[in-house]
């Protein structure tokens with residue numbers, strides 16, 4: 249899936265030069281509405297798309313400097329991006345912030361699933377640990393790929 253290479257910068261309010269990362273994104277023009285969920289909707293569908301996006305870090309980076317940008321970018325709502333900005337100002341790498349956010353989201357999802365299915369605490373903790381390891385691996389790989397590029 250791809251969002252139009254013009255749609256993201258328009259959403260970000262940066263319509264002049266199109267950065268190269270827009271050539272490789274996971275969202276599509278048809279899905280654009282998902283990235284602007286109504287009040288009370290956490291936008292999980294859009295966030296899931298962002299998690300699979302090869303340009304996630306660059307996309308998130310592109311909007312962090314402008315708190316007026318609305319919608320989900322890089323898997324973060326405008327509200328959650330304020331936290332990203334604060335954590336980054338404290339010296340935390342963006343990749344780590346993203347990975348930690350994904351772990352937290354997975355934990356919430358796992359808790360919901362466990363409540364629904366009666367999974368034990370031990371099984372739930374193991375699933376969390378597996379998720380955390382997977383996300384750390386993905387973040388490391390993304391960092392290495394960026395460094396090699």
Ligand code: SF4
Nearest residue numbers: 273275298301307322
């Ligand atoms: S991170 Fe999300 S909003 Fe940004 S380009 Fe990728 S899929 Fe689209």
